[in-house]
Amino acid sequence: MRFILVLIVAIGLSGCFSEAEETETYIDPELSGYVTTFFEEAAKRGISIEDKNFRIGFGSVEGEAQGMTYYATRSIVIEKESEGYKLIPEALVYHELGHLFLHRTHDDSMIGQQYKCAKSLMDSRLQINGGQWYVNRRAYYVSELFNPHTSLPDWAF
Ligand SMILES: [Zn+2]
Numbered sequence: 001m002r003f004i005l006v007l008i009v010a011i012g013l014s015g016c017f018s019e020a021e022e023t024e025t026y027i028d029p030e031l032s033g034y035v036t037t038f039f040e041e042a043a044k045r046g047i048s049i050e051d052k053n054f055r056i057g058f059g060s061v062e063g064e065a066q067g068m069t070y071y072a073t074r075s076i077v078i079e080k081e082s083e084g085y086k087l088i089p090e091a092l093v094y095h096e097l098g099h100l101f102l103h104r105t106h107d108d109s110m111i112g113q114q115y116k117c118a119k120s121l122m123d124s125r126l127q128i129n130g131g132q133w134y135v136n137r138r139a140y141y142v143s144e145l146f147n148p149h150t151s152l153p154d155w156a157f
Contacts, residue, residue: 028057031078034093042101045146049101056096066126067092069099076100083127088134091141095121098145107148111156119152121145 027035039051059077061068066082069075076096078085084092098104098121109119117133118125121141134141140153 024055025052026055026057028078030058031056031093034090035097037090038094038097038101041142042146047102047146054100056093067096069096071100074100087127090138091121091134092126094142094145095126098122102146104145104148111152113155113157117156119144120148 035051035056039049042049054074054076056076056078058080061077061079065079066084067076067078070077076093076099078092078096082092104122106124107120107122108124111117111119117137121144137153137155140150143150
């Protein structure tokens with residue numbers, strides 16, 4: 001019995017230490033503006049996020065994805081040459097930050113007349129309609145990101 005207790009304590013400690021070693025935050029300078037406004041938008045809504053202990057930068061991701069969030073290492077990789085980054089970089093960065101910090105999963109619901117608009121920045125097909133859906137509708141999409149129960153905007157009817 002004593003052996004089992006010691007083992008559990010040891011596992012617990014090693015878990016703590018390995019986490020502590022991963023605390024070095026890195027934010028690519030080109031992405032830092034989007035990261036900063038994301039945290040500001042969170043703060044405006046009274047959502048407190050520990051804005052440390054994560055990494056975000058450019059790189060290549062598998063397949064069709066334009067960005068990827070790796071929960072285990074708290075890392076976000078953005079594909080710089082992707083349509084999403086070229087068209088609406090903020091939306092792509094917010095999408096990935098939504099995964100990491102808000103624990104949101106994909107939501108491919110459609111709203112708007114004839115259901116042509118994405119309901120959420122967490123849409124898995126983020127470059128939908130050439131990014132035009134984000135133009136002038138940012139306020140709704142940012143609110144929806146932080147609160148999926150945000151009322152649908154006027155243009156959705
Ligand atoms: Zn995603």
